[in-house]
Amino acid sequence: MPVNPGRFTDSHSGPLVVFIVGMRINKFLSFGKWIPVAKAMIPMIEELSQDPESGFLGAQQFRAGMRTFAFIQYWKDFESLEAYARDRDRNHWPAWTAFNKAVGNDGSVGIFHETYLVPAGGHETIYGNMPPFGLGKITGLVPATGSRDEARSRLKADAV
Numbered sequence: 001m002p003v004n005p006g007r008f009t010d011s012h013s014g015p016l017v018v019f020i021v022g023m024r025i026n027k028f029l030s031f032g033k034w035i036p037v038a039k040a041m042i043p044m045i046e047e048l049s050q051d052p053e054s055g056f057l058g059a060q061q062f063r064a065g066m067r068t069f070a071f072i073q074y075w076k077d078f079e080s081l082e083a084y085a086r087d088r089d090r091n092h093w094p095a096w097t098a099f100n101k102a103v104g105n106d107g108s109v110g111i112f113h114e115t116y117l118v119p120a121g122g123h124e125t126i127y128g129n130m131p132p133f134g135l136g137k138i139t140g141l142v143p144a145t146g147s148r149d150e151a152r153s154r155l156k157a158d159a160v
Contacts, residue, residue, distance in 0.1 A: 001131035022070025024110035040095035055080020058138030121156035
């Protein structure tokens with residue numbers, strides 16, 4: 001991806017949900033346990049990306065060390081995220097059920113998620129000399145100039 005020289009911020013306004021979800025390989029030689037978990041993640045992102053009505057805005061994949069893989073997901077609201085997670089006809093439910101049957105609490109694979117409800121004006125981003133990344137990649141970039149020049153202004157911290 002090409003680098004955008006200069007300072008940019010994301011173009012999102014309004015509330016959003018930040019959902020971080022991932023897995024950790026605890027027992028590397030237990031291939032039959034962690035490979036299915038890893039393989040289940042991408043089809044969920046693809047399914048959501050093809051459904052603009054789902055409330056899913058997009059995701060950024062990342063890795064933390066050699067064992068942990070995750071996505072930062074952005075959603076329009078918690079209701080959309082929860083509806084997807086509980087929908088038995090979508091990819092998440094069968095993957096969750098398969099994980100519980102195959103891995104359960106045996107310790108071979110760890111899974112995690114964190115959910116953050118962000119009110120309008122409650123986030124700010126800055127990308128200096130970066131290719132599109134994170135929320136800016138999902139919603140688009142705008143120059144961090146004028147009222148977008150300082151973190152306090154991007155956060156609308158004076159209004160909180």
